[in-house]
Amino acid sequence: MTKSGTQRGSVEIEARHSLRATQAHQLCHNSSVSMTERLYYTDSYLHDFRARVTGFSQDRRTVYLDRTAFYPSSGGQPFDTGSIGGVAVLDVADEEERIAHRLAEPVAEGEVDCAIDWNRRFDHMQQHSGQHLLSAVFHEMFSLHTVSFHLGSETATIDLEGGAVEPRTVLAAEQRANEIVFENRPVTVHFEDAAAVQGLRKASERDGTLRIVAIDGLDRSACGGTHVRSTGEIGLILLRKLEKIRQSVRVEFVCGGRAAGRARADYEALTKVAQLFSSSLDDTPAMVAAQLETARAAERARRKLELDLAAYQGAELYRATEAGADGVRRLVQRVTRGSLEELRAVAQNFTAQPKAVFLATLTDPPSVLLAASADAGIDAGKLLKAALNEAGGRGGGNARIAQGSVPEAGVLERVLEKLG
Numbered sequence: 432m433t434k435s436g437t438q439r440g441s442v443e444i445e446a447r448h449s450l451r452a453t454q455a456h457q458l459c460h461n462s463s464v465s466m467t468e469r470l471y472y473t474d475s476y477l478h479d480f481r482a483r484v485t486g487f488s489q490d491r492r493t494v495y496l497d498r499t500a501f502y503p504s505s506g507g508q509p510f511d512t513g514s515i516g517g518v519a520v521l522d523v524a525d526e527e528e529r530i531a532h533r534l535a536e537p538v539a540e541g542e543v544d545c546a547i548d549w550n551r552r553f554d555h556m557q558q559h560s561g562q563h564l565l566s567a568v569f570h571e572m573f574s575l576h577t578v579s580f581h582l583g584s585e586t587a588t589i590d591l592e593g594g595a596v597e598p599r600t601v602l603a604a605e606q607r608a609n610e611i612v613f614e615n616r617p618v619t620v621h622f623e624d625a626a627a628v629q630g631l632r633k634a635s636e637r638d639g640t641l642r643i644v645a646i647d648g649l650d651r652s653a654c655g656g657t658h659v660r661s662t663g664e665i666g667l668i669l670l671r672k673l674e675k676i677r678q679s680v681r682v683e684f685v686c687g688g689r690a691a692g693r694a695r696a697d698y699e700a701l702t703k704v705a706q707l708f709s710s711s712l713d714d715t716p717a718m719v720a721a722q723l724e725t726a727r728a729a730e731r732a733r734r735k736l737e738l739d740l741a742a743y744q745g746a747e748l749y750r751a752t753e754a755g756a757d758g759v760r761r762l763v764q765r766v767t768r769g770s771l772e773e774l775r776a777v778a779q780n781f782t783a784q785p786k787a788v789f790l791a792t793l794t795d796p797p798s799v800l801l802a803a804s805a806d807a808g809i810d811a812g813k814l815l816k817a818a819l820n821e822a823g824g825r826g827g828g829n830a831r832i833a834q835g836s837v838p839e840a841g842v843l844e845r846v847l848e849k850l851g
């Protein structure tokens with residue numbers, strides 16, 4: 432269910448998360464527990480800050496601060512990285528009242544300078560705000576509701592329920608989402624009482640104060656995540672893969688910097704293909720389809736030639752083989768490597784002539800083939816099965832042609848003797 436070690440968040444998680452914002456706001460002044468003030472709730476652009484260390488784990492590599500701008504993995508959005516007191520932050524976890532920062536090595540007590548990796552954070556903001564926008568568009572245009580969101584290291588996905596998601600649905604949603612990006616609508620965060628809150632895309636089951644993230648004129652969602660301040664900052668939104676997951680449809684998307692990176696990678700991959708076909712990018716699909724058809728036709732022609740050759744070889748071998756005292760032409764072929772399938776076609780053509788028996792062994796993989804014409808007086812299947820049983824091999828066939836394998840090439844001569 433999870434990818435890239437991050438969690439898939441549900442709307443419920445986001446709602447619960449917003450409740451914690453409320454608790455933090457209400458309790459931070461009168462609680463005896465030193466709660467962490469979540470600076471990212473009110474300012475997602477804050478990336479350098481000072482804080483006081485209020486607690487440690489036993490190994491002193493997990494620290495708690497009186498205030499933090501580090502976002503913990505929550506609601507589908509991964510944690511922030513960066514440094515605390517000059518030490519790298521490896522993980523950030525939400526422990527309800529406090530936020531735990533896992534560090535590469537211990538830091539000293541007291542006041543510390545903290546910095547979050549802004550490139551990573553801003554990327555998360557672009558994807559998460561892009562998700563709200565997309566979810567709202569799917570809801571508004573097609574009554575499809577988002578049941579979960581995952582932000583991976585390269586792409587993000589939402590799971591939609593409430594109906595089919597056709598390629599044209601995706602196209603229309605992508606176009607509408609980008610229009611709203613270009614309109615550069617404000618994205619705001621405010622706190623509202625759950626009892627009085629109205630117009631949420633998905634109703635919250637929580638009470639108390641909710642943290643509401645709103646896209647002007649489009650969406651209001653309870654969410655604890657970090658967001659850009661206007662839709663223009665999300666940048667271009669590209670919808671990519673569609674995947675059916677049980678009763679929902681997973682839509683993969685990339686926003687902003689990721690969209691640019693992805694478009695660049697797509698362009699380079701397509702350019703390589705186009706160069707192979709000496710075509711322009713736009714003509715490449717037709718060129719590839721035409722080449723594939725040519726390759727299929729060549730394969731059909733090759734198979735036909737193979738059969739023609741087998742017929743010719745079978746007839747030639749028959750002519751070159753002298754009949755025994757009983758009038759039957761017996762041919763034994765010892766082949767080192769190859770496939771029984773190739774020998775089969777020759778054998779069938781050999782024994783298509785009167786009074787003919789064709790016997791072949793293959794060293795690698797150790798196997799045997801026996802074919803007989805209808806008037807040769809033997810049952811190839813029965814004969815071969817008996818010989819194989821004795822040699823510890825297995826196989827079979829019908830009266831006219833049979834084949835099988837033996838455990839090792841050393842017993843092939845003994846099998847030949849039995850069949851001869």
Ligand SMILES: [Zn+2]
Nearest residue numbers: 445654655656
């Ligand atoms: Zn959210």
